[in-house]
Amino acid sequence: MRYVQEFRNAQLVRNTLNELRRIVTRPWVLMEICGGQTHAILQYGLDQLLPPEIELIHGPGCPVCVTPLEQIDRALEIARQPNVIFCSFGDMLRVPGSQHDLFSIRAAGAQVRTVYSPLDAVRIAQQNPDRQVVFFAIGFETTAPANAASVLQAQALHLKNYSILTSQVLVPPAMHAILSSPARRVQGFLAAGHVCAVMGYWQYPPIAEQYHVPMTVTGFEPLDLAQGILTTVRMLEQDSCEVKNAYTRAVTYEGNRPAQAMIEQVFTVCDRNWRGIGLIPQSGLNLRPEFAEFDAEQRFQVAHIQPQESPLCIAGQVLQGLKKPADCPAFGKQCTPQKPLGAPMVSSEGACAAYYRYGRTISLNSTSQP
Amino acid sequence: MNQNPPIPPIEGPLCPLPLRHDETIVLGHGSGGQMTHDLIQKVFLATLGRSCLPNGNDSASLALPTTPGRLAISTDSHIVTPLFFPGGDIGRLAVCGTVNDISMSGAQPLYLTAGFILEEGLPIQTLQRVLLSMQTAAAQAGVQFVAGDTKVVEHGKADGLFINTTGFGWIPEGRTIGGEHAQPGDVILLSGPIGDHGIAVLAARGELGFEAEVESDVAPLNHLIAAALQAAPHIHVLRDPTRGGLATTLCEIALQSQVGIWLDEDRIPIRPTVRAAAEMLGFDPLYIANEGKVILIVPADEADAALTTLRAHSYGQLAERIGEVRRDPPGRTLLRTTIGGTRVLDMLAGEMLPRIC
Numbered sequence: 270m271r272y273v274q275e276f277r278n279a280q281l282v283r284n285t286l287n288e289l290r291r292i293v294t295r296p297w298v299l300m301e302i303c304g305g306q307t308h309a310i311l312q313y314g315l316d317q318l319l320p321p322e323i324e325l326i327h328g329p330g331c332p333v334c335v336t337p338l339e340q341i342d343r344a345l346e347i348a349r350q351p352n353v354i355f356c357s358f359g360d361m362l363r364v365p366g367s368q369h370d371l372f373s374i375r376a377a378g379a380q381v382r383t384v385y386s387p388l389d390a391v392r393i394a395q396q397n398p399d400r401q402v403v404f405f406a407i408g409f410e411t412t413a414p415a416n417a418a419s420v421l422q423a424q425a426l427h428l429k430n431y432s433i434l435t436s437q438v439l440v441p442p443a444m445h446a447i448l449s450s451p452a453r454r455v456q457g458f459l460a461a462g463h464v465c466a467v468m469g470y471w472q473y474p475p476i477a478e479q480y481h482v483p484m485t486v487t488g489f490e491p492l493d494l495a496q497g498i499l500t501t502v503r504m505l506e507q508d509s510c511e512v513k514n515a516y517t518r519a520v521t522y523e524g525n526r527p528a529q530a531m532i533e534q535v536f537t538v539c540d541r542n543w544r545g546i547g548l549i550p551q552s553g554l555n556l557r558p559e560f561a562e563f564d565a566e567q568r569f570q571v572a573h574i575q576p577q578e579s580p581l582c583i584a585g586q587v588l589q590g591l592k593k594p595a596d597c598p599a600f601g602k603q604c605t606p607q608k609p610l611g612a613p614m615v616s617s618e619g620a621c622a623a624y625y626r627y628g629r630t631i632s633l634n635s636t637s638q639p
Numbered sequence: 640m641n642q643n644p645p646i647p648p649i650e651g652p653l654c655p656l657p658l659r660h661d662e663t664i665v666l667g668h669g670s671g672g673q674m675t676h677d678l679i680q681k682v683f684l685a686t687l688g689r690s691c692l693p694n695g696n697d698s699a700s701l702a703l704p705t706t707p708g709r710l711a712i713s714t715d716s717h718i719v720t721p722l723f724f725p726g727g728d729i730g731r732l733a734v735c736g737t738v739n740d741i742s743m744s745g746a747q748p749l750y751l752t753a754g755f756i757l758e759e760g761l762p763i764q765t766l767q768r769v770l771l772s773m774q775t776a777a778a779q780a781g782v783q784f785v786a787g788d789t790k791v792v793e794h795g796k797a798d799g800l801f802i803n804t805t806g807f808g809w810i811p812e813g814r815t816i817g818g819e820h821a822q823p824g825d826v827i828l829l830s831g832p833i834g835d836h837g838i839a840v841l842a843a844r845g846e847l848g849f850e851a852e853v854e855s856d857v858a859p860l861n862h863l864i865a866a867a868l869q870a871a872p873h874i875h876v877l878r879d880p881t882r883g884g885l886a887t888t889l890c891e892i893a894l895q896s897q898v899g900i901w902l903d904e905d906r907i908p909i910r911p912t913v914r915a916a917a918e919m920l921g922f923d924p925l926y927i928a929n930e931g932k933v934i935l936i937v938p939a940d941e942a943d944a945a946l947t948t949l950r951a952h953s954y955g956q957l958a959e960r961i962g963e964v965r966r967d968p969p970g971r972t973l974l975r976t977t978i979g980g981t982r983v984l985d986m987l988a989g990e991m992l993p994r995i996c
Binding site: 273282312313314316491 | 846918920921976977978979980981982983985
């Protein structure tokens, strides 16, 4: 467990938080971009150990949560077809579309399979030449290289029965959207470590400068998060807006160039709807025209499916950090992980699910002693 | 069983002899006729033992112990893919699962029944392997099979083999053990590392995408529990954290007893391989299934004796004291994290889903 256990060392976390307490002079609002970070913070109870001046708000970085309703309904339409094997990451199965989810489609007889990698879906396509195999290619810059690789591999194998339903999204345009919102509260960012492992952080200094917002590339262990928070708060206290890297064991400034090249080769930037947020210009990836034969949207002609979002759920405001999950009147009542109304209650990375699972709404201060 | 019966003397023309079908299960094995009879005699009774199963009668008749007490009954159906996995198989699972459920009431398990749903095409050799494993586990637990049933379904209508077992045990008078009896001040013990079974089965399915040398912990716990009860006669709660894992089971107990359950993350034993595999898959070991572990909630003054006894037993060597019961917050389970934070544990919502990245 090298490179993991050290970053869970309780004493080192305490030292870092003591230093944070020493330097902080006024309230600051930070946003962690990535849903994995939200979960780690709540899983370890790190939020309860922070000085009261620091408020963490949870960003839009849960790939399952931001996948737009129309893509889910299209996925359901494709998965329903009798000759299709529909492959997906596990936590997409429970995300509600406007009527159903992939679980209920599977229960009704559809072939829906959970895979850990799109390359598994390519293998399934090889093994089932008489079936159409579709992979639900969702996620941020982290999943894009593997999804691109699956298309390139299918092409090299001359597979005619493999395609992907693309719902790739990009982090920097979402940061622009959050920072240019009139309701903006965010003063500093913890940039998403895994996204930066692929993309580096060369895209961020112009954003930091334009909005005068410091950011720290941050990992996912408690010490990573504590260091990311400390580094960002130190910059805020010094009125600086640099981009720093507190996840050097995984992230370089340039990032993974071959992976970036693969994304560039297969995908092109497009406008994309984010569930709960709306259309963000130039915030998504679609297959390039030369890879159109691998585009499930075209192969199954589902682009006309354009459902409307339910008005009950405040997922959009949660994903933008404007509201906390517990501010939602449906939270824990009409909306639970067993019966999610909105996407952030579904994924283990979703802010609402994380709140429900690790915090609920009880005050821990009143119950910490017998 | 490969010895053919002597061919009767033949006079005149006759129909061709039907194939013997002694290698795979066919629908005829569930007909109730000669093939069923042969299967029961040559496969089931030959393996599970003839002495205790009713000799061709429709029911078993048994005498209950003469000591004062109450009857404990539990039933469980077992499905698992694959049928065989490191550390166990569906047969061992079917016996241990029910033996353990009976034992959790503080009962001594005595008898088992077994019902089988066989899928057409199942190799009879596979069935024999499973039955042998059931017999071994039952002998280890010291329980007897007293009734059985078998049905055959068409190919594609079952996953090879399903087994239902029902267990009967005897709870000595005066013993009241149950999820509703946890009391503030009690100590929570766990008999060993969690998550082994769930990860072993995933690994056997080839779903991990990497090698993980983990064996299922599936084991009959009745002897371990009997020893613990000797050392700590006032145990309040016994519960095996199977599906839903440690967290879901403790949440149930907190709700049943309306107490606060406080755990120390540092104290919960998890093998490094299991922890690493779970982390790579995005699973939380607290929610992964176990088949050979028991949670014991005991009065504080009996906790040390219980822990020492558990550790002296082969199924409890790695037992730990993992937390305590408090009055507050009623109905909640809380975990003190490794870095000193606190998090609320909730029940597993539905199917455990791997995370995307």
